[in-house]
Amino acid sequence: MLIGYARTSTIAQRAGLEAQERDLAAVGCERIFVEQVSSVDVVKREKLTEALAFARQGDTLVITKLDRLARSVAHLVALLGQLEAKGVSLRILGMGIDTGTPTGKLMLNILGGVAEFEREIMLERQREGIAKAKADGKYKGRAPTARAKADDVVKLHRDGIGGSEIAKRLGIGRASVYRILGEVQEDAGAGK
Structure with missing residues (x-):
């Protein structure tokens, strides 16, 4: 059985999610798990967890691109x-890789390593x-x-005005409102 997994990071990426679903259906995925959650937040990827639990021996998990599945090697x-x-x-449509073959496994490991290397280089430059x-003196x-x-x-x-309403009106967090008010009270107490 072909099992599809589609993911985008935000709701604003709806078109990208629809394109993934379309591509997964086009290759014959009988069941597609879809979610909108950051890849960084691995713990909350409930649909990926469901897809992995649903898969049985002989099945293939299909994704459109590697970055939809994993963030690091x-x-x-x-x-x-x-x-x-x-x-x-695992089959990755955009790369033509299928880990059901030895060559597919090798290619996936090589490409994953290159992707992580590129990310590390970018972070080092940053x-x-x-x-x-x-x-x-230009970075503040x-x-x-x-x-x-x-x-x-x-x-x-x-x-x-209450703290929640202040936060809402000023577009800042409630915790910031209470932190500021606490500092003002401390300053007033110190000035006595």
């Missing part, structure tokens, strides 16, 4: 181990760029949005 290896233990192969910008980091609105938080609080 370690995660990929773990998933492949689960599939292999159940006698289930860190180097940030370090250079800091050294040149993200501006603290809540702190910039501290005066507004205090004014609204004095007007009798």
Whole structure:
């Protein structure tokens, strides 16, 4: 049995999800598991867990692209181990890879390693760029949005507005509102 798995990170990527579902149906997937969740949040990928539990010996899990399934080589290896233990192969449509063959297994491991290598190089360059910008005095980091609105938080609080409503009106988190109010109280207590 061909079992499809489709995933996008956000609801805004609906067209991409529909394209994956269409491609999986076109190759004959009898059951397709679909979810919209970040690949980083491996714990919450319930539909992937369901797909893996549903698969039986001789089945093939089909995905459109490798990044829809695994974020890292370690995660990929773990998933492949689960599939292999159940006698289930993996087919990646966009790469023409099927782990039901020795060549498919080899290619997947090589490509997964290259993808992780590229990501590490990109992150290293990003860190180097940030370090250079800091050294040149050009990198300040993200501006603290809540702190910039501290005066507004205090004014609204004095007007009798509750913390949740203040957060909503100013577009900041509730925790930030209470942190600011706590700091204002500490400053007032220290000034006595």
